[in-house]
Structure formats: structure tokens, C-alpha cells
Amino acid sequence: MELFAARNVTKNFANHQALDKVTISVPEKSIYGLLGPNGAGKTTLIRIVNQILAPDTGEILLNGRKLRSDDIQLIGYMPEERGLYKKMKVGEQALYFGRLKGLDKKEAMKRLKYWFEKFEITAWWDKKVEELSKGMQQKIQFIITILHEPELLIFDEPFSGFDPINTNLLKNEITSLRERGATIIFSTHNMGSVEELCDHITLINNARVIISGPVAGIRDQFKLDIYRISFQGDPEKLHDILNDDYEVLDMKSSSSEHTARIKLHRKSTDNALISLLLPHFHITSFTEEIPGMNDIFIDLVNKERQTVN
């Protein structure tokens, strides 16, 4: 089931086009990565979803119907540039934002109490935001974002500024939010977190969608048929055994074993390769080299740049 969709969304500013017929579809209860270099149009798209901006053409759907103004209660948004009133007390501020999102005072207090206890930050309640460290402020920001229990959560670079412990805490929270039924959109260029958390991604560059789909599928699509084989035996024999369908890209040797990267050409398969090698070597490992999202990202953006030039 699709929770959220953008259909052919175009947005022009005075001097440039920020979005050009962008279409994305976010499945319910998924963690969806919105990727792209700086200035690609991610923030504009997010602002359109938050109804801060209106699209020139195209439509935004939530739960299969057009986005309405009171849908902001269903959306939680954590902007990349975190922002809190510096001179305002933490608790008061969290309460204010919760109520702005439509919670009544009593309910907001109850939930805040729960989260403050969970994150062990009850002692901060009466502190001013400016007295807190950046990581502490991030925690407050996170609580504010999710307090009204939105169906759709949008995190813009959620892990920037977090130390490893807090990053882990946040990842766990995000995963458990999904388990409780929330759908999450990540906007990021931190590919590590994308591979770890996201089910689906869309890559935007120069206002257009370049690629979109499940993470596993995209990685499959970009695999280069390169295998990494570690073996024991005489490495010279390798060239005799392998015909033109196989290309040894490089080889590293240590005292105990050799590791070769072999690219498969034409119709050769990994099974055929193994059966060729098995009679001659003692194979200790055999893995396919699957490109990381990082490589795919850089690869695609560079290709785009070349075609533009």
C-alpha cells in the first residue's frame, strides 16, 4: 500500500527549476531514502510535502487522496538545519511545538514525560536550549518531531551532529517507529545509513528523478559481475585455467592465501567459475562484489554531469 506519492511535481523559482516532473511513491511502513547532492531539489520537495511551498504543477497524495491543509498533523518533519528557540526553556518549548501540531496540553505533557524519561533527559526540562550541547538539542528536536505520532515522518540528514551512541539510539527509535506503523522518509547523502535502514530509495539530481526503487533491486541493477575469490595454491595456474570469458582484474597475495578479483564476461556464471576453479585450488572464500550505494550515487551523478556537459 502506498502511503505517500508525488506525481509529476514541478516547481520553478524565479531563476531556476527546483523540481522537474518528479514522481515518487512511498510504500506504507517503509523507510524511504531521498538521495541527491546538495541543491538537487530534495529540500524543495520536502517543503512541498510540508505545505510550506505549493507545487506549480503536479499533485501530492497522502493515503491515496490529495494532500489537505490539516494533513500537517499527520506529518512530522525534522529539518536539516535544526532549529529551536535558544532562549526558551526546553520543556516549555517542546510543549509549544506539540500543541502547534494540534495536541492538547494534557496529552502533550503526558507524551513528553514519557519521552523525556525514555531518553533520560528529565533534568533538562527547565534548562534553556542554549545551555545544552548540540547533541542534546538534537534529542529534543527528535522528540518534537515525533511527539504528535505522525503517520509520515520526514528526517532531513537525521544523523548529522550525533555521536555514535546517540546515532544508534536514534536508529533504534526510527526502526521501532516503523514497527509501530509510521512511514519514514530520509533525506540524506550519508549512504551508509541508507544501506542500513532504507527499503526504497529515490535519487534526485538536477531537479529530476534519476533512479527509484527498492535498495536491493537497484544494487542488483548496478552490479558489475565482479567476484572476489580467496584461495590457496599456485596463482600462476589461474591464467591457464580461465578462458577469455573471465578477466582477472587484480591479485593480492599474503603468506597463506591469494585473493583475486575476477570479472565475468558474456554468458559465464558464478557457478561455472567455481566449477572451473575447484579442481585446482583450495577456495577459502567466494563473494560477489556488489557496489555500495555510495558508488552508485557517485557514478550516476557523474554520468548525469557528463551528459549535461
Next chain:
Amino acid sequence: MQNKSLLIIAREYLSRVRKKTFIIMTLLGPILFAAIVIGPAWFATMEDREERIIAVIDSSKLFIDKIPETEYLKFEYLENTSVEHLREDFDEAPYYAVLYIAHIVASTPSAVQLMSDRQPSLNIRMHIANALEKELERQKLAAWEIENIDDILSSIKTSVNIRTIIWQDDGGEKESHSELAMIVGYLGGFLIYFFIFLFGAQVMRGVIEEKSSRVIEIIVSSVKPFQLMLGKIVGIGLVGLTQFLLWVILSATLIIMGQQIFFSDLGTPSSETIVAEDIFSSSTLQPSEPIENDSHDKFMEVFASISAINFGVMLGTFLFYFLGGYLLYASLFAAIGSAVDSETDTQQFMLPITIPLILSIIVMMNAIMNPEGAVAFWFSMIPLTSPVIMMARIPFGIPVWEVMLSAGLLIAAFIFTTWLAGRIYRTGILMYGKKVNYREIWKWLRYNS
């Protein structure tokens, strides 16, 4: 939606009212105001209470025992001594100053010298000059040897006091006191100018704070930018009203208390006269021997004219023009705040706002001198200047239709500027790191969100 606007207003209001600076301003304002009002009056009475003796060397012998003494000013007429001699041990002598009158005084008025080791007060100098003039005039007249000259002199003594009467449309009459109207008008106009600047700038600073701390993005994902802008303007406007009302109450309390403390020992009506005159006609520098009755009459007259000013109407119009002027300018201040990244970038955009405000103050000087003039009329119609100018004119009694027209124009104008500012604001608050100029803002105005 309604609820959220109230939330925003409450936050804007409470976060400012609870600030230390607000509390300090609220307490300091009336103390300063009371000091301005009471201070000079108090000092004036303080000075008079010190007894001063002036040595008089009168070589003309015309003025012996002729200079009237007051409670605190005594004259000692010395003979067989010289100015040089007095000067030698002036430090030990009990004299405040030495008055030397040369014998040619009748023909050369500048032949009188007042000498001291300090600057003698203006009051004393004028007192002496007055007394000498009168005595010389009397003696010159006496030289004509007219019979009963003293009786004639006392019978021709006259005091002219012009009362200003304004004919009302309903056939009635109203007595006015134009000095008082000028002062009330000036104060009203100036207060409005001051409040617009003070609280308009607060709106601008608030917008910049939200923009630079990026909190804006969270808020506008919950409420409409226009809602936030209006909430901020209304919230800060209420802060202004609160401050004003607290100032009025505290100032009144302080002035009354001050009167009780500083002037209670005098206990006569004349003590209050000093205060009343000081506040409303600043005539303390006239040292002409106050005749008890005259001063009492004058006091009653000032008192009557104060009560003739309709403070209900004054307060009502003040509140209207304060709010109207504030709303007109505050939205422009908000638009400026939204267009810049930090307060230092506001200069170029502040100019179009500060010019009409400063112009208001300049024109106001003209308007309180000539409240019916064409300049005063037109500037009290133009919405950018009308809050200050109309406020300055109101105490003089302005035709109702003029006030209505000016008020209507002001309302129309602030609706327009709020709309205009809203369009700049909603684009500006999300623009970062861009040097914005007027052309850019013009683009935002025409741009559909």
C-alpha cells in the same frame, strides 16, 4: 487554526513579558519619567530654601533698603567698604554675592555688577534686575513731581491674562489652554513615535531570530507563515500595550508619591502650584513676586484646563493611533526581518521606514504650533505619518470628520501593508545566504507561492 494563532500570540507575549529587560524597562521608565517631572520642581524648591545674603555696595545711594527680600534671599547694605576689600576675605564672609551699584546708574543701566566666586543663579539676577528697574522707574517718575504718584502707580498696576475660548458646534463654549494642549499633543505624538520604533524593531528582531535559528522551518510546517507573522505582531503589540499601561499606572503612583514626599512639608496650595506649573507651563523661571492670590488663581486655572481636556477621548485616540501605527509599521518591520539573514543587513531596508517616522517628528513641531494648518492637516491624513501628527493635533480639538477620515485611511493602509508584508515574508523567511535587494523583493511580491 484559531487555537494555533492564540498559541503563537501567547508565546510571543509571555516570552517577552517574562524577560528581565521588560521588567527593568517597566520599572525604570516611570522612574525616569517621574524624575523628569518632579526633578526640576524639586530642585527649584531646594535651591530657594537655602538662605542667601547679598552684600550691596550702593554708591548711588538710591536703592538703600529698596530691594525686596524674600524668605531665602536677604540683602545687606554696606557702607565704608569697597569691592576690593570684600573680595579679599570673600571666602570667610557670609555673602553669596556682592552687588555693586555705581553712582551713574540712572544714566547708565550697565553700571550694576553682581560679583561672586560662583555663577549666581538666574533667579537671583532677575530678581535684582527687576527690583532695580522698578525702583529706578519709580524714582524717575517721582522726579516729575506728580501728585499722589504712589497711588497712581498702584492703581495702574495691571495683569493681563488671555483666556482662549473655543466655540463649539452645539453653541456651547469650551475654555482651552493652548500651552497645555501643545504639551499633551507633543507627549502623545512622541510616545507613539517611540512605541512604533521600539516594538516595531522587536518584531523585526523576532523574525530574524526565528530565521537565523532555523526554528522557522519547524513552525511553518505546523502553521501558515502569515499566521505566524500576524501572531508575532499581535503578541508584541500586546506587550507594548502592557508596558504602556504599566507605565501610566506606575508613573501616576510615583508622581503622587513624590509630591507627598517632597512637597508635603510646604503644605500650601503654592507648593502644588510649583509642580503644576512645572509640568504644564514651565514658568518657574519667572521670579516676579508671586502674589498669593494670583498664583492660586493660576493654579486653579491650570487645574481647570487639565480637567477640560477629555482624557477619555485622549486615551481612546492614543490607543487607536498607537495600535494603527504599530500595525502599519510592524508588518513592514516583519518583512524586513524576513528578507535578511542578520540584523546588520537591515540598514538599507530600514531607511524607507525611518524616514516617514522621523519626518513625523519634524512635522509634529509644526503641527503643535499650527494645528489647523495645511501641513498639519495633510500629514495627519497620510497613514505613514498620521499616527504621530494626528495624536499631536487631537488635544487642540479636531473636527470629528477629520479624525474619522484619518482613522479610516490608517486602517486601510495597515491592511494593505500587512498583505504586502505577508507576501514578502513567506518567501523571505526561507531564503538563506542570499544578498537580497529591492529588485529581489519586487520579484517575491509578484511571485505565487
